[in-house]
Amino acid sequence: MIGVIFGVIVPYIAVAIFIAGVVYRILSWASSPVPLKIPTTGGQQKSFPFIKRTVYDRFDSPYTWWETAGRMLLEIFLFRSLLKNTRYYLDRVSQKDARWLWLFGILFHYSLLLVLIRHSRFFLEPVPSFVELLSEIEAFKGVFIPSVYMSGLAIVAALFLLWFRRIFLSRERTLSLPSDHFVLILLLAITISGNLMRYFFKADLFAVKELLMSLMALNITHAVEVANTIEPVFYVHFALASFLLAYFPFSKLMHAGGVFFSPTRNMPNDNRARRHVNPWDPADVPILAKGITVAGETYKSKKLDWETYYEMYRGQLEEIEEADYKIAPEEL
Amino acid sequence: MEDVAEKIEIKQKFPGWREMLKPVKKFEEGRLSYLSLPKQVNSDFFKMPFGDVERDFENLKLPENWKEIFLEALKDTLEKNRAFKLFMDICVRCGACADKCHYYIGTGDPKNMPVGRAELIRSVYRRYFTPAGKFLGEWAGARELTEDVLKELYYYAYQCSLCRRCSLFCPYGIDTAEIVWWLRRILSRVGVNQRFMTISIEASSRTGNHLGLLPGGMYGAIQQGLEELKDYTGLDLHTYINKRGADVLFVAPSADFFATPHWYVMLGYLLLFNELEQKYGLTITWSTYASEGGNFGSFHSYEAAQLLNSKIYKEAERLGVSFIIGGECGHMWRDKHQFINTMNLPPKHEEWKRFWENPDLGELAEGLRGVRFDSYASGEHGWIHILEFVAALLEHRKITVDKSRNDKWIATYHDPCNLARGMGLIEEPRYVLRNVMNNFYDMPEHTIKDKTYCCGGGGGMLAEELMDLRMRGAMPRMMAVRHVYRKYGVNILLTPCAIDKAQFPHALEYWKIPIEVGGPMEMVGNALVMTAFGEKPEDRKFDLRGEPLKEEGE
Numbered sequence: 001m002i003g004v005i006f007g008v009i010v011p012y013i014a015v016a017i018f019i020a021g022v023v024y025r026i027l028s029w030a031s032s033p034v035p036l037k038i039p040t041t042g043g044q045q046k047s048f049p050f051i052k053r054t055v056y057d058r059f060d061s062p063y064t065w066w067e068t069a070g071r072m073l074l075e076i077f078l079f080r081s082l083l084k085n086t087r088y089y090l091d092r093v094s095q096k097d098a099r100w101l102w103l104f105g106i107l108f109h110y111s112l113l114l115v116l117i118r119h120s121r122f123f124l125e126p127v128p129s130f131v132e133l134l135s136e137i138e139a140f141k142g143v144f145i146p147s148v149y150m151s152g153l154a155i156v157a158a159l160f161l162l163w164f165r166r167i168f169l170s171r172e173r174t175l176s177l178p179s180d181h182f183v184l185i186l187l188l189a190i191t192i193s194g195n196l197m198r199y200f201f202k203a204d205l206f207a208v209k210e211l212l213m214s215l216m217a218l219n220i221t222h223a224v225e226v227a228n229t230i231e232p233v234f235y236v237h238f239a240l241a242s243f244l245l246a247y248f249p250f251s252k253l254m255h256a257g258g259v260f261f262s263p264t265r266n267m268p269n270d271n272r273a274r275r276h277v278n279p280w281d282p283a284d285v286p287i288l289a290k291g292i293t294v295a296g297e298t299y300k301s302k303k304l305d306w307e308t309y310y311e312m313y314r315g316q317l318e319e320i321e322e323a324d325y326k327i328a329p330e331e332l
Numbered sequence: 333m334e335d336v337a338e339k340i341e342i343k344q345k346f347p348g349w350r351e352m353l354k355p356v357k358k359f360e361e362g363r364l365s366y367l368s369l370p371k372q373v374n375s376d377f378f379k380m381p382f383g384d385v386e387r388d389f390e391n392l393k394l395p396e397n398w399k400e401i402f403l404e405a406l407k408d409t410l411e412k413n414r415a416f417k418l419f420m421d422i423c424v425r426c427g428a429c430a431d432k433c434h435y436y437i438g439t440g441d442p443k444n445m446p447v448g449r450a451e452l453i454r455s456v457y458r459r460y461f462t463p464a465g466k467f468l469g470e471w472a473g474a475r476e477l478t479e480d481v482l483k484e485l486y487y488y489a490y491q492c493s494l495c496r497r498c499s500l501f502c503p504y505g506i507d508t509a510e511i512v513w514w515l516r517r518i519l520s521r522v523g524v525n526q527r528f529m530t531i532s533i534e535a536s537s538r539t540g541n542h543l544g545l546l547p548g549g550m551y552g553a554i555q556q557g558l559e560e561l562k563d564y565t566g567l568d569l570h571t572y573i574n575k576r577g578a579d580v581l582f583v584a585p586s587a588d589f590f591a592t593p594h595w596y597v598m599l600g601y602l603l604l605f606n607e608l609e610q611k612y613g614l615t616i617t618w619s620t621y622a623s624e625g626g627n628f629g630s631f632h633s634y635e636a637a638q639l640l641n642s643k644i645y646k647e648a649e650r651l652g653v654s655f656i657i658g659g660e661c662g663h664m665w666r667d668k669h670q671f672i673n674t675m676n677l678p679p680k681h682e683e684w685k686r687f688w689e690n691p692d693l694g695e696l697a698e699g700l701r702g703v704r705f706d707s708y709a710s711g712e713h714g715w716i717h718i719l720e721f722v723a724a725l726l727e728h729r730k731i732t733v734d735k736s737r738n739d740k741w742i743a744t745y746h747d748p749c750n751l752a753r754g755m756g757l758i759e760e761p762r763y764v765l766r767n768v769m770n771n772f773y774d775m776p777e778h779t780i781k782d783k784t785y786c787c788g789g790g791g792g793m794l795a796e797e798l799m800d801l802r803m804r805g806a807m808p809r810m811m812a813v814r815h816v817y818r819k820y821g822v823n824i825l826l827t828p829c830a831i832d833k834a835q836f837p838h839a840l841e842y843w844k845i846p847i848e849v850g851g852p853m854e855m856v857g858n859a860l861v862m863t864a865f866g867e868k869p870e871d872r873k874f875d876l877r878g879e880p881l882k883e884e885g886e
Contacts, residue, residue, distance in 0.1 A: 025421070032414040035634065036674055038754075040499045040507060042782040045756025046708045047720065050727045051763065060782065061756040063708070075503070082503045085428055086778055101428060105503075165427070170346040172427040174442050175451070177349050177473035179464075180425055250464055255504055258422035263415045264505035269756055275712035276674045280412055283676050286639045294381040294521050295401050301639060302376045304537060306650055309621050316548040317574070320620070325575035327551060329559040329568070 006235040006242075007211055007227030008220065014242035021249025022257065029261050037276035040264040042084075061269045068268045075265060079105055101165070108158035114138060114151035115191075122205075122212045152195050159188045183251060186244055193237040203234040336362065336803050336842060344440035352442065353455055353470060355480040356487070362800025363439070364389065365490040365792075368525035377537035378530070378639070382523030392479065398522045399477055403460055405521040406453075409514050410461070416514045419506045420457045423447060429498035429508070434786050435491055438804025446498035446508040449488050453515050456481065482524070489515045490526050491801060493791035494631060494663075495749035500782055509791075517633035525632070528795035532628040536640050541586035541624035547574075550620050553589040557598050564599075564874040567865050569606045571618065574651070578617035579696045581648050582718075584659030585626040585830035593850050594833050596876040597660055600857025604722070607731060610864035612697040616657070622647035625659050626830060627667040631792040638675040641667055648714070649679040654687035654696055655705070655714045657721055660851045662748030662829030663790060665717065669755040673713045684711060702728050719828060722856055723760045726767045733859040734869035737881050738769035741855070744813065744822045745774065746836075747784035748829035758782070761828060761852050768852075768859040773820045779812035787827075789835030799838075806839035814845050824848045826855065 042060030044053045053061075059080075062068040074080040079102055087098035118135050121127045139147035163184045166176040197203055207230050214223040248254070260266065281287060291300035302308070310317055373383030381401075385393050395401065410417045429446040431437060436444040443449060451473070458465030458474035465474030475481065494509035519525070532542035539546060545553070551573060558569050572578055582605070588598040608614045622644040629636030648656055658668050687695060688711030694701025703724045705716060725731045745765060751757040758781050765772045779785050788805030816822045825836055828851055836849040858875050861867055875881050 029414060029418055029421075032411055032417045034414045035412060036671060038415065038507065038510065038670055040496055040505055040753055041756035042500055042753070043756060044758045047757075047760060048707055048724055048727065051723070051759050057756075075505075079503055081501055081505070082426075082428055084501055084783075086783075087431060101426060105426075169427070170344075171430045171442075171445065172425075174346045174349070174352060175425050175427060175430070175445065175447050177425065178471050179473060250462070252422065252424045255422040255424050258418050259504050261414065261418050262422075262505040263418075264499055264507045264510070270708075271670050271673070272709040272713040272715065274710070275678065278674050281634075281638075281675065283638075283674065286642045286675075287635045288378070288639045292381070292635065294405075295395065295397060297381070299379045299381050299383075301379045301537065304377060304540065304643065306621055306646065309540065313547050313620075316546055316551075317620070320547060320551055320574055323551075325572050325617070326570055327554050327558060327573055328570040329562050330555060 002232055002235055003227030003230060004224055006239045007230065008215065008223050010239060010242045011215060014246040018245040018248055021246075022254075025249050025254055026257055029258065033279040034263050034267075035278040035280065037267050037271050038263055039267045039269045041269050045269055063268055063270050063273075065268065068266065072260070072266055076259060104158050104161045104165070107154055108162060111151040111155035111158055115149075115155055115194075118149065118151070122209050123216065125209075125213060146199070149198070152191065152198065156188065156191050156195065159184055159191065163188070179251065183253065186240065186247070190237065190240045190244060193240060197233055197237055201231075201233045203231045204229070208234060336799050340800070340804060342438065342440045342804070345442055347442060349473070350470070352448065352451065353473065353475050355478070355484040356443065357480070359389070359483075359487055360800065362798060363491060364487055364797070365795055366527040366797055368527045368530040372527065372530040372534045373523075373525050375534045375538065378534045378636070380520050380523070380525060380530075383525070385523060387523070389483065392483070392524065394479065394482070394522055394524075398482075401522050402477060402482070402518060405518040406457065406460070409518060410457075413510075413514060415507065415510045419450065419511055420454055420461075422504050423450065423454065423506055425451075426503065428501050428503065429506075432498045432501050433508075434495070434497070434788060434805045434808050435493070435801065438788070438807045439491075439801070443484075443488050444491060449492060450506070450508055450511050452481075452485055452488055453511065456485075482519075482522070485515065486519055486524055489519060490792065493749070493786045493788065493793045493805070495786035495790055496753040497749065497783070497786065500753060513631070513633070516631070517635070520633055526792055526795075528797075529628045529631050529792035533632060533636055533640065536624050536628065540621050540643060542626060542628060543586045543590065545586060545589060545623065547620035550589060550618075550623055554598075554602070554618065557595070557602055560878070561599055561602060564876065564878055565603075565862065565867070565872060567606070567862060567867070569602060571602055571605055572615060573618045574620055575615070575617040576651050578615040578651060579654050580614065580616045581622065581644075581651055581653040581656045582616050582618055582659070583622055583625040583644060583656060584618075585661035585664055586624045587626070587830040587834065588659060591830070591834060593837070593848070593854070594830055596854040596857070597833075597851035599876045600851070600853035600855075600860075601659065601718070603857045603860050603862065604731070604853075607860060607862050607864055608697075608700075610862075612699040612730070614693070614697040614700060617651060617653070619647050619651065625661050625664040625668070627664060628792065630663055630667040630671060634675070637667060637671055641672045642676050644672070645676050645679050648684065649681045652681055652683045654683050655691070655716060657716050657718055659718050660828035660830065660853055662750040662831060664750075664830075665748075665757065666750035666754035668715050672715070678712050678714060684714065687711075688714065700728075700730055703730065717757055717760070719757070719761045719764050719852055722853075723763045726764065732861040732863050732869075733768050733856070734861050734872075735768060735770050735859055737858045737869075737872060737875070738855050739771070740881070741769060741824045742771040742773070742820060742822050743769060743824045743826050743855070744816045744820075745772070745780070745852070746787070746809065746813075746825055746827040746829075746832060747780055748827060748832055749784060749786050749790060751828065752782050752784045764852055764856060765826065768855050771820075773816050773822060775812040775816050779808065785809040785812065787829070787832040787835045788839060789831050794831055794834060802835060803839060803842045806835065806843070810839055810843040810845060813840070813847070814843070817845055817847055822847060824850050826850050826852050828852050
């Protein structure tokens, strides 16, 4: 029974929620327009040829499409903004580098990447050779028996480190919500159960692969058959992972997709070369002069165009006209 | 500085997450902005919803269905602005931004951490717009919108100077300035506005500038500048105003017409314009209608920003100029670099189009040939910063300068937030300063350029009633200034930003750093040799402050 529920029904539901949720969230972000071109410029703008820009300036204050893409890639693969992190001390002028968050973050995310790549062996037949190779390298094959996967241990360590930040650092403790702890605990549960299964309470991995392959092939009858043969310990890991998938689209974990949409990062700093058009503002007449409607009532500001202005201050403007639009020191 | 205690204590507090969700009830003196009066937000030229009621903070007198209106405005914002929506969703509360905010460093108030500030509205967003918030409430970090929450939103939305320093360090580029800016817009929909900025917005929407200067007043101010210059240099100078057929329109923040030390920068502009006209025939005009470069609307809302910056392209078109030069101002350049040509249609008149087909100054004045703008600007925008302009003139040897005239100054340069993080104007001012003076030292690397600290008075925070907040917010910048003051004997802090120039004299006095404040154009004006008027480098006896260039006995 456990096998059918956690091996077949739950994963299907989880994957469905995951896909639908992620697609929904991405579409919902994409459906909101970008009214202004607002890159955060972290370096020298493109300027006259004699104003030199370093390679950092080109990525931190990108002007072309390529530079912007470079900025995004550096952000995604190297967490460049976190790498700039400093810590302010009240009692001194200098700031010390504080890149622990960057280190823990990188450790976690790259371990996760390796772990996911290793797990692809359960979904792919035949297993791609680079997956085999990568697994062998990170396990220092032959050194330990059975082989110990570094990423599996590193990810647990990184998660603990990230969690300790939230527990022991006062600022981080103050701003952590229950959901922030929850995600870390959930990920810890998944990774620890995975490791335990890997080294202590072995499950039949051939059966697991058969289950996943038949789930993917939508061969439900066979999936049910296989599911019932797998040890319950596997389902602890599997159910938690399914839950994570279903939880993903509704949580802050969506930062994985969101980072690509961030207008302060993915727009070039070329405002003065190319005009950005705001889809909801034709920009012909100021919106306030057209009037804004709140709770059924319209508030319209009078537009100060030149004619209105001239009428209002005619006397003074005529004096300027008489001076032939020229200002000179008064003759004494 | 009588409003701020001699000694301030930075009390760091670290409440639990539940406490963070509860609205604060105690509003510190010197950190709460006054609310707008009807004459500011119910004026003919600037009419805001429910602006006709006089409110005080004890009794907000909100419209009956304010909650509905607020949530409707929040929904509207989510639908209109991807950045806002995204920033509501993807924050992971990693804390990278926490100690990047000068107001947090200065106050220790946890809700002044950028993430804390954003969580104030995020928690309301979660309650009404996400399933988790709806069902799990507090446990999902969500909270009800109540009048206390609204007060708290106002209190903290107006303790942010929109400097974007947090955005630089955020791994997702979450920009608190964007969140706060649109939050202020939402607040304005239920009739809650900040007095300080709406005074200027209203004045600018009625007269063309923040100070409310009428055409005659502006004329008189510039005339006085020319008279002072005659005293200091002995030269008969002139300039143009509202002149049709001029080559260039010049737009400066209106503070330059009156305030000190802005005034010295104004004199610098005038010297430069005269030299260019006399030597090359390039005519530059001021305008009484487009008399404000700054834009306090850009602290309030998209619509208010647009209302104020809509005049300038229109004026460029009316006067038939070829391009626009903008003066020394910080937020002006966030507005002029990133906003103005989206909020308005760029000019289409003949002279403009002709110039931008081949944007070489030689097309306007033969002697200036070689100074080109097409490496980064186009007719779709048409603005050049005065310091970019001067940098180009220096590079192409179009003006003559005598560095030694600035020898009494040992300068450091403060990057205005918006120039650094909203535009990327970082090296041009340094290029200019290195060329017009001999003694120039930068502050420590983590406090300048893109990582620059706010002066503590930007984004509408220059109000008198916020003095405590301003002095605290200026602290990180002041510590960096003190460092170079002690190390190099710096005696002037240069900044091309009108708000900085108003804030720093107070802040330097409060933090007991006995140095002057000025703008780069003042140094340019000092060093500029008016060759077209027959001036020799050694002829100038006074600087633009009217003081002898060389100390007695040297």
